[in-house]
Amino acid sequence: MQYQDLIEACQQEWQAYTEHDFVQQLAKGTLAKPSFLHYLKQDFLFLKHYVRAYALAIYKANSLEDMRQALPTVHALLDSEIAHHVAWCEQWGISEQDMEQEPEDFGTVAYTRFVLDAGMSGDLVSLYAALAPCSIGYAAIGRQLAQQSDTVWDGNPFQTWLKLYSGDDFQSHVAQGATHFNKLLADIELTSQKGQQLIETFRTATRMEIAFWQQGLNQSGANL
DSSP states (O other): HHHHHEEEEEEEEHHHHHHHHHHHHHHHSSHHHHHHHHHHHHHHHHHHHHHOOOOOHHHHOOHHHHHHHHHHHHHHHHIIIIIHHHHHHHHHHHHHHHHOOOOOOOHHHHHHHHHHHHHHHHHHHHHHHHHHHHHHHHHHHHHHHHTTTTOOOOOTTTTTHHHHHHHHHHHHHHHHHHHHHHHHHTTTTTTSSSHHHHHHHHHHHHHHHHHHHHHHTTTOOOOO
Protein backbone atom coordinates (compact mmCIF):
# COMPACT_ATOMS: atom_id res chain seq x y z
CA MET A 1 0.00 0.00 0.00
CA GLN A 2 0.92 3.66 -0.27
CA TYR A 3 -0.11 6.77 1.63
CA GLN A 4 -2.53 7.68 -1.15
CA ASP A 5 -4.47 4.52 -0.26
CA LEU A 6 -4.95 5.94 3.23
CA ILE A 7 -6.28 9.20 1.80
CA GLU A 8 -8.67 7.38 -0.51
CA ALA A 9 -9.93 5.21 2.35
CA CYS A 10 -10.71 8.38 4.35
CA GLN A 11 -11.83 10.59 1.47
CA GLN A 12 -14.79 12.17 3.27
CA GLU A 13 -12.67 13.19 6.26
CA TRP A 14 -9.77 14.24 4.03
CA GLN A 15 -11.95 16.58 2.00
CA ALA A 16 -13.51 18.08 5.12
CA TYR A 17 -9.98 18.73 6.43
CA THR A 18 -8.26 20.09 3.33
CA GLU A 19 -11.24 22.20 2.23
CA HIS A 20 -12.29 23.41 5.68
CA ASP A 21 -13.87 26.84 5.93
CA PHE A 22 -10.98 27.99 8.13
CA VAL A 23 -8.45 27.66 5.30
CA GLN A 24 -10.89 29.00 2.71
CA GLN A 25 -11.38 32.16 4.77
CA LEU A 26 -7.64 32.37 5.34
CA ALA A 27 -7.02 32.21 1.58
CA LYS A 28 -9.50 35.01 0.95
CA GLY A 29 -8.09 37.13 3.78
CA THR A 30 -11.48 37.19 5.54
CA LEU A 31 -10.61 35.01 8.53
CA ALA A 32 -11.36 36.80 11.80
CA LYS A 33 -8.27 37.94 13.68
CA PRO A 34 -9.23 36.12 16.93
CA SER A 35 -9.56 32.87 14.96
CA PHE A 36 -6.11 33.19 13.44
CA LEU A 37 -4.45 34.20 16.71
CA HIS A 38 -6.04 31.30 18.56
CA TYR A 39 -4.87 28.96 15.79
CA LEU A 40 -1.33 30.37 15.85
CA LYS A 41 -0.96 29.98 19.60
CA GLN A 42 -2.42 26.48 19.65
CA ASP A 43 -0.38 25.43 16.63
CA PHE A 44 2.77 26.59 18.40
CA LEU A 45 1.90 24.24 21.26
CA PHE A 46 0.97 21.49 18.82
CA LEU A 47 4.29 21.77 16.98
CA LYS A 48 6.24 21.32 20.20
CA HIS A 49 4.56 17.94 20.63
CA TYR A 50 5.02 17.26 16.92
CA VAL A 51 8.78 17.67 17.38
CA ARG A 52 8.63 15.19 20.26
CA ALA A 53 6.79 12.74 18.01
CA TYR A 54 9.50 12.94 15.34
CA ALA A 55 12.14 12.50 18.02
CA LEU A 56 10.17 9.40 19.05
CA ALA A 57 10.41 8.23 15.43
CA ILE A 58 14.19 8.19 15.82
CA TYR A 59 13.82 6.06 18.96
CA LYS A 60 11.34 3.71 17.24
CA ALA A 61 13.49 3.28 14.13
CA ASN A 62 15.34 0.01 13.68
CA SER A 63 17.77 1.18 11.01
CA LEU A 64 20.11 4.12 10.63
CA GLU A 65 18.32 5.04 7.41
CA ASP A 66 15.01 5.42 9.26
CA MET A 67 16.74 7.42 12.01
CA ARG A 68 18.31 9.74 9.45
CA GLN A 69 14.95 10.29 7.73
CA ALA A 70 13.38 11.71 10.90
CA LEU A 71 16.20 14.03 11.94
CA PRO A 72 15.80 16.70 9.18
CA THR A 73 12.14 17.09 10.14
CA VAL A 74 13.09 17.72 13.76
CA HIS A 75 15.49 20.44 12.60
CA ALA A 76 12.96 21.90 10.14
CA LEU A 77 10.27 22.13 12.80
CA LEU A 78 12.55 23.73 15.38
CA ASP A 79 14.49 26.01 13.05
CA SER A 80 11.87 26.97 10.46
CA GLU A 81 8.20 26.28 11.09
CA ILE A 82 8.13 27.11 14.80
CA ALA A 83 10.36 30.13 14.11
CA HIS A 84 7.77 31.34 11.61
CA HIS A 85 5.07 31.02 14.24
CA VAL A 86 7.11 33.03 16.72
CA ALA A 87 7.72 35.75 14.11
CA TRP A 88 4.06 35.86 13.10
CA CYS A 89 2.88 36.15 16.67
CA GLU A 90 5.36 38.93 17.36
CA GLN A 91 3.80 40.83 14.45
CA TRP A 92 0.43 40.40 16.17
CA GLY A 93 1.81 41.54 19.54
CA ILE A 94 2.25 38.06 21.07
CA SER A 95 5.66 37.04 22.40
CA GLU A 96 7.19 33.57 22.50
CA GLN A 97 6.83 33.69 26.29
CA ASP A 98 3.11 34.43 25.87
CA MET A 99 2.73 31.34 23.68
CA GLU A 100 4.68 29.17 26.11
CA GLN A 101 2.22 30.16 28.83
CA GLU A 102 -0.88 29.65 26.67
CA PRO A 103 -3.11 26.83 27.98
CA GLU A 104 -3.73 23.99 25.57
CA ASP A 105 -7.23 23.84 24.13
CA PHE A 106 -9.07 20.53 24.40
CA GLY A 107 -8.61 19.82 20.70
CA THR A 108 -4.87 20.41 20.97
CA VAL A 109 -4.57 18.06 23.93
CA ALA A 110 -6.60 15.35 22.20
CA TYR A 111 -4.67 15.54 18.94
CA THR A 112 -1.15 15.68 20.32
CA ARG A 113 -1.68 12.92 22.88
CA PHE A 114 -3.26 10.73 20.22
CA VAL A 115 -0.20 11.10 17.98
CA LEU A 116 2.22 10.41 20.82
CA ASP A 117 0.21 7.43 22.01
CA ALA A 118 0.16 6.00 18.48
CA GLY A 119 3.93 6.12 18.53
CA MET A 120 4.40 4.85 22.07
CA SER A 121 2.01 1.92 21.73
CA GLY A 122 2.69 1.06 18.07
CA ASP A 123 5.59 0.71 15.70
CA LEU A 124 7.27 3.26 13.46
CA VAL A 125 4.76 2.99 10.62
CA SER A 126 1.87 3.47 13.07
CA LEU A 127 3.50 6.66 14.31
CA TYR A 128 3.94 7.96 10.77
CA ALA A 129 0.29 7.15 9.98
CA ALA A 130 -0.68 9.47 12.84
CA LEU A 131 1.81 12.16 11.77
CA ALA A 132 1.06 12.06 8.03
CA PRO A 133 -2.26 13.95 7.89
CA CYS A 134 -0.56 17.06 9.27
CA SER A 135 2.44 17.23 6.95
CA ILE A 136 0.87 15.75 3.81
CA GLY A 137 -2.35 17.63 4.44
CA TYR A 138 -0.71 21.03 4.85
CA ALA A 139 1.23 20.45 1.64
CA ALA A 140 -2.00 19.55 -0.17
CA ILE A 141 -3.75 22.61 1.25
CA GLY A 142 -0.84 24.84 0.29
CA ARG A 143 -0.94 23.59 -3.31
CA GLN A 144 -4.71 23.87 -3.55
CA LEU A 145 -4.86 27.40 -2.22
CA ALA A 146 -2.01 28.51 -4.48
CA GLN A 147 -3.94 27.21 -7.49
CA GLN A 148 -7.35 28.57 -6.54
CA SER A 149 -8.40 31.55 -8.62
CA ASP A 150 -10.12 33.22 -5.66
CA THR A 151 -7.10 33.10 -3.34
CA VAL A 152 -6.13 36.67 -2.43
CA TRP A 153 -2.42 37.43 -2.26
CA ASP A 154 -2.07 41.21 -2.36
CA GLY A 155 -3.06 42.74 0.94
CA ASN A 156 -3.93 39.40 2.52
CA PRO A 157 -2.87 39.54 6.20
CA PHE A 158 -2.24 35.78 6.05
CA GLN A 159 -0.02 35.91 2.97
CA THR A 160 3.03 34.67 4.90
CA TRP A 161 1.16 31.51 5.92
CA LEU A 162 0.10 30.89 2.32
CA LYS A 163 3.64 31.37 1.02
CA LEU A 164 5.15 29.06 3.64
CA TYR A 165 2.92 26.07 2.97
CA SER A 166 2.73 26.50 -0.79
CA GLY A 167 6.46 27.23 -1.07
CA ASP A 168 9.03 24.95 -2.67
CA ASP A 169 10.95 24.30 0.55
CA PHE A 170 7.94 22.99 2.47
CA GLN A 171 6.56 21.09 -0.52
CA SER A 172 9.91 19.41 -1.20
CA HIS A 173 10.44 18.43 2.42
CA VAL A 174 6.98 16.87 2.66
CA ALA A 175 7.46 15.02 -0.63
CA GLN A 176 10.67 13.47 0.72
CA GLY A 177 8.89 12.40 3.89
CA ALA A 178 5.99 10.95 1.91
CA THR A 179 8.40 8.89 -0.19
CA HIS A 180 9.92 7.44 2.99
CA PHE A 181 6.45 6.74 4.39
CA ASN A 182 5.60 4.83 1.20
CA LYS A 183 8.70 2.66 1.71
CA LEU A 184 7.46 1.76 5.18
CA LEU A 185 4.01 0.96 3.78
CA ALA A 186 5.20 -1.00 0.76
CA ASP A 187 5.00 -4.50 2.26
CA ILE A 188 1.66 -3.95 4.04
CA GLU A 189 -1.51 -5.11 2.30
CA LEU A 190 -4.35 -2.60 2.45
CA THR A 191 -6.87 -5.31 3.39
CA SER A 192 -4.67 -6.86 6.08
CA GLN A 193 -5.30 -6.30 9.78
CA LYS A 194 -2.29 -3.97 9.93
CA GLY A 195 -3.49 -2.09 6.85
CA GLN A 196 -6.92 -1.55 8.37
CA GLN A 197 -5.36 -0.41 11.65
CA LEU A 198 -3.29 2.17 9.78
CA ILE A 199 -6.39 3.43 7.98
CA GLU A 200 -8.15 4.01 11.30
CA THR A 201 -5.09 5.75 12.75
CA PHE A 202 -4.89 7.99 9.68
CA ARG A 203 -8.65 8.63 9.79
CA THR A 204 -8.59 9.61 13.46
CA ALA A 205 -5.66 11.99 12.96
CA THR A 206 -7.47 13.55 10.00
CA ARG A 207 -10.58 14.05 12.14
CA MET A 208 -8.35 15.69 14.75
CA GLU A 209 -7.12 18.11 12.06
CA ILE A 210 -10.73 19.03 11.24
CA ALA A 211 -11.37 19.70 14.93
CA PHE A 212 -8.20 21.77 15.14
CA TRP A 213 -9.38 24.07 12.33
CA GLN A 214 -12.82 24.27 13.90
CA GLN A 215 -11.58 25.24 17.35
CA GLY A 216 -9.86 28.20 15.71
CA LEU A 217 -12.92 29.13 13.69
CA ASN A 218 -15.06 29.00 16.83
CA GLN A 219 -13.02 31.90 18.24
CA SER A 220 -14.22 34.33 15.54
CA GLY A 221 -16.15 36.43 18.02
CA ALA A 222 -13.71 36.12 20.91
CA ASN A 223 -11.81 39.03 22.41
CA LEU A 224 -8.17 37.92 22.12
